Amino acid sequence: MIPYGRQSVDQADIDAVVEVLTSDWLTQGPTLERFEAALAERCEAGFAVAVCNATAALHIACLAAGLGQNDWLWTSPNTFLASANCGRYCGADVDFVDIDPLTWNLDTDALARKLEAAESTGTLPKVLVAVAFSGQSCDMRAIGELARRYGFVVIEDASHAVGAHYAGRPVGCGEFADMTVFSFHPVKIVTTGEGGMVLTNRPELAEHLRRLRSHGMTRDPAQMDEPSHGPWYYQQVELGFNYRMTDMQAALGLSQLNKLDGFLARRRELVARYQTLLADLPLVLPTAQAEAESAWHLYVVRLHTDVLPVSHRQVFEGLRAAGIGVNVHYIPVHLQPYYRDLGFKPGDFPESEAYYAQAISLPLYPAMTDAQQDYVVDQLGRLLCKTSPAVS
Template sequence: MIPYSTQTIEQEDLDAVRDVLTSGYLTCGPLIGEFEDNVAAYVGAGFAVGVNSCTSALHLAMIALGVGSGDLVYVSAISFVASSNCALYQGADVEFIDVDKYSGNLDVDYLEKMLIKAKELNRLPKVVVAVHLSGRPVDLERIAKLKAEYGFYLIEDAAHALGAIYHGSRIGSCKYSDITVLSFHPVKIITTAEGGMCLTNDEKLYKTMRKYSSHGIEHDRSCLENKDMPNFYYEMQELGFNYRLSDMQAALGISQLKRIESFLEARRENAKAYEELFKMESDIHTPVADSSDSISSWHLYQIILPDNCRDTIYRTLRERNIGVQIHYLPIYDHPYYQKIGIYEELPGAEYFFAHTLSIPLYPKLKRLDLQLVAASISSLVDKVCHE
């Protein structure tokens, strides 16, 4: 099987994890801070909190921004369910933003229309969650203008986008947003098995996310509510969670981050190779190429196929052991969302979902395999879509 994605593990990763196993700490040791510092320095963010998943990072972001019952959160309609579940955890209401039908990234014109209407109804969102789908940055500058005008907080869901660059800044720098979250799941740009991170330039948000990531416990003597207590004393100030990353995971993350440029370069080269192979295929819509303004991390290579043939092509490729995937069903189409009364049918999201196909893309994808994937898709499109 050629998978749609897979991790890249080398000897140095194995050595790094083995060293932790024989050290004093498996968790709560020094490597977590080192990993946080390295990621923050790489993306250019002020503060980082390493956690056990991007889902946890999204939840902490919602808590830190004070999202609660009665608040409204807007989320890109095409994403993994975690992007909006985090708002539901806090008892907030969710509305979905339609997406561009070719890229799946949120449609800023649509967002603007939602905001104009919401202002009239006096029901503006507290937070907007913008997803950099497949690693392609959304138009942060335009969204930031709307943020300034309508006064919402912005979370960048950069689960796919570590290493991407927007207008000269790395995604994660939080230049335009309050908080950015990352995922280190195995198929992502770097992995810690499970894992994620919250990034921010706001110290108050950072401290809240840090505290809630570990049971709401405060150790810093200067921040204790009860003063003049003995040295062993720490106190639980909020009802937090155990969302901590372990030292084993941090060791893997540190080791992986050292090679991130080679991972990104290999992904870019593979994306260019697909672009070249599909350039004569007028029926296949390929992702927008990188430009000086916007460089993708190429987490996914999502093509758009003609009407009514995606499902057959998906099935046939999988029968041939080519591990294509669909990212994603619009979140509002999941039964849970319908059970809680969210019924939407957003045209961009519907189109994207019905036509998109994620085809294999990862650093170690062999060129011959990539050529086989592209040739299989081209011949299937000729056969299936023109029947």
């Protein structure tokens, strides 16, 4: 089976983890600090806070933003559940902004209209989670301008976008977002097995994030309500969580980070081949967002289902039967039973629903060969056109 995505782990990665296993630190320690510093430098960010996964990163980012009961979090319906669930973890209400029909990212024109309406009803969001779907940022410049006008916190969910750029700067630099979240799940651009990171330029947010990831504890006398009892002393000053990343995971992340440019280059080569090889098929191919350079975590196509002799499901199952592990990203969050129980229903976000009815994620990962990609294109062409497309 050719998977839609997979990790690329080599001997250098294994050696880095083994080195930690034979050291004095296995849990959160000096290797984690080096990983945080390396990614912050790469992204031109002031601070980076590593955690056990990107869902945890989104959760503590929302808490650090002050999100709570009677607040609103808005995000895109075309995302993984965590981009919305993080608001519910904080007791906040969640709403969605439909996607742009070309980029499949959050539609900033729809956002502007929704903000204007919400201002009149007193339901403006406290937090907007702007999802960098498939690896390219939303129109973050427009989102930043709207955030200044309406006073909400911007968290860029860049789980797909390690190594991406927007407006000539690395995603994570914080020019248009208060905080940026990355994921290091095995199918992402780089992996720590499981893991996440929050980047910010605001020292008070970084301090708060570090406290939240470790039970709400501090050893800093300046944050305590009484003098320290001694070098062993700590206080829990708020309710936090055990969201720490281990040094073993951080060692893998550091090693992977050294290969990031190569990973990105190969992904972009494969995307360029897809764009050429699929150009004559009845598909909608990915469209670049202005000012965005994608990291290409996903390569998603949309089927012209109105003219095809086969259905969306038949194409999906036909590719799976041919040994191609395609996937669908994503089922619109508002259609999940949990969110339907909160009052959402089919038809609420028509662009996201139309996208879902046509989208298929094709295999894309650095170790994928040209021959494997040619096979994917050939099998897709057979299903769509009943003939084999030319493959060069």
